[in-house]
Amino acid sequence: MSLANSSTNLHPGDDAFAVPEVRAQIHRMSIDTYHRLGEQGMIDERTELIRGVVIDKMSKSPLHVWIATQLADLLRDVVGPNFYLRAEQPLTLCDSEPEPDIAIVPGSPNDYRARHPIQANLVVEVALSSEKLDREKAYLYAEAGFPEYWLILPNTRTVELHQDPKAGVYKTVVSLGADQTLTTQAAPELTLRVADLFPPDA
Template sequence: MPSATYEPELDTTRPFRIRWTRNDCERFERDGLLTPGKYELIEGDILRKMPQKRPHLFATSLTLSLMNRIFGEDYVQLPGPIDVSPEDNLTSEPEPDVTVLARPLAEFSATNPRPDDIRLLVEISDATRYFDRGTKANLYARAEIVEYWSLDLVQRKLHVHREPRDGKYQSVTVHGENQSIAPLAAPDQAILVSALLPPKSE
């Protein structure tokens, strides 16, 4: 009698994923389960912020100082939440390292800056550099934020994202530490990339 051979069934079930919302995070904060400033909500995922290492802190301070000099302290936001596109707002509330605003910071005492309030975003990237140039760049492009910089502390390069269209930045240029770049909002203010970077470690 012929014997029957059965192939094992393939489990094609996708892993169970909960997509958290801003309302969920606010509730978790009230219940003491999350601490403001210690996490980001990105595309429904609650991401714990890693403690800043000295190079990240140093680069953030340099970038903040330069942006304050160019745009004025009243127009530069420290690491803090922003709004993104309406379709992403429910499940995302990113907190870029530096945000250059089109209106004075005092006007955002109770609400997040919206995409049309933002002239430039800067993320200081080390362990998160691929995430910042991928998931976050697409999030910012969908919001049509006109310019986004990702400063890579590992490769010591600045990735400049411009021309958001169809959910992607159409122009992405990479600048080495000996090159200069001027923000779109201040075209006469060229910045040497090395001025944003901590000294090279020996």
């Protein structure tokens, strides 16, 4: 039986974590176990490991894909020679293995033939219907020491810029509107108007 189809799987936005009795019954899974069960076909590929719990990933709308693809194309053209861009690929953290829409990681693809990256200079999530989970991921990324996290919010045409991770939280969080500009140390040549992340009719 596939664990991804079992009744114990949690879905983004579920309130199960908020119920103490439910939390007490959740059996946390190590990253090694998650990998092993995945290799055996017991966990669906459309999942992430978050805090040791297997979570079903939401399907992506055309708008979600459009925004992520547009931004990935822009970043890929300006990312530095000692970094490369990964799209919807795992990052291995302490007890989690999220798959952000975009991550700029050090090195080259050859560095990750036997393992997933544990570091990233920039991570990006597009939050159309997954805002609650993507906000929780800010804590994961801050704990990992990732210097910058972008949370793209198409429903309000804004981007939340999370920076300066300390003690598991980002100390600086700024909301940028459509008429403001995004820059990142991960790709210093990039200057991007927030409005350009969204189609005119979004």
